[in-house]
Amino acid sequence: MTPPTDILDYRTQSPEVSARFSKLKERPVVLSVKNLTKIFPSQNGDVTALNSIDFEVYRREFMCVIGPSGCGKSTLIRILAGLESETSGAVLLDGNPVAGPGPDRGMVFQSYTLFPWLTVKQNVLFGPKMAGQKGATVESEARQWIEMVGLSKFENSYPHQLSGGMKQRVAIARALANRPRILLMDEPFGALDAQTRCQMQSYLLKIWKNLDITILFITHDLDEATYLSDRILVLKANPGEVDEIIEVPVPRPRTVDQFVSPEFIATKHRIDELIHPKNKGGDDELHFPRMTKEGDDVE
Ligand SMILES: Nc1ncnc2c1ncn2[C@@H]1O[C@H](COP(=O)(O)OP(=O)(O)OP(=O)(O)O)[C@@H](O)[C@H]1O
Ligand SMILES: [Mg+2]
Incomplete structure (x- = not known):
């Protein structure tokens, strides 16, 4: 994504949005992740899927988690659900350590x-x-x-x-x-077509608004993260670490018209900058052998 030169700073919040975040942070913490590390042993050496992850989610917050493939998003949510154990660190739900699956955490997967x-x-x-x-x-x-x-x-x-x-x-x-106290969603709309996905996002926002529920939602999609979240937890890979926690400056209630607002574009641009750093990875680093005749070129 090429940023417009006059892009808004994503940290710029209107007084209304700023007041919303102050209110959010006065709420009790539902989920607390402290110094969480997960190492998978493997034949080719240990894989540190998550390294010293620290964050908190407030009651009735909608937080999205985004990051490059393999940065440990699913591992994180599986540990929070109690389906996987941590190597070190702690996960607290309403102040109590999570030990195994429980009805206080609802799960929705992509499949x-x-x-x-x-x-x-x-x-x-x-x-x-x-x-x-x-x-x-x-x-x-x-x-x-x-x-x-x-x-x-x-x-x-x-x-x-x-x-x-x-x-x-x-x-x-x-x-x-x-x-449940918290809904843990791992790319729940990832397999849906664009139109159904958009409808499901609006549905989910309505449900969230009407229930006493906190949501942690994993996605690959910049629009989805920006449209849904109060805050976005951006992870980086190898090892999976917290890169940044973004406070989304887009006012609520959210509408699809906001997709082109300066706040929305600034947020997307910031996530893009974090998860697709320039000159690092990507197609530019792939070297294909030529398998066509000289002169028989397409652009
Ligand atoms: N059961 C396992 N055994 C060994 N390594 C694992 C296991 N599960 C995950 N990993 C490794 O941990 C890292 C993080 O994987 P994870 O599935 O959590 O990533 P992800 O961010 O959800 O990726 P994606 O965006 O592709 O879904 C990867 O390097 C993966 O190979
Ligand atoms: Mg995953």
């Missing part, structure tokens, strides 16, 4: 993870039933979650009868049905 043999409603009911909840109340709550993601007409459908976007909406409802 479709619904149980194919269960209907939409049965998928959403799965968590509460596993937690021993039964009866009419839990059924009616499941219906509420399904209604919230706009799929009431499909509560008796099976996953194979749904589109990709609908499947991810069920996955969100299923995660929320456990009443």
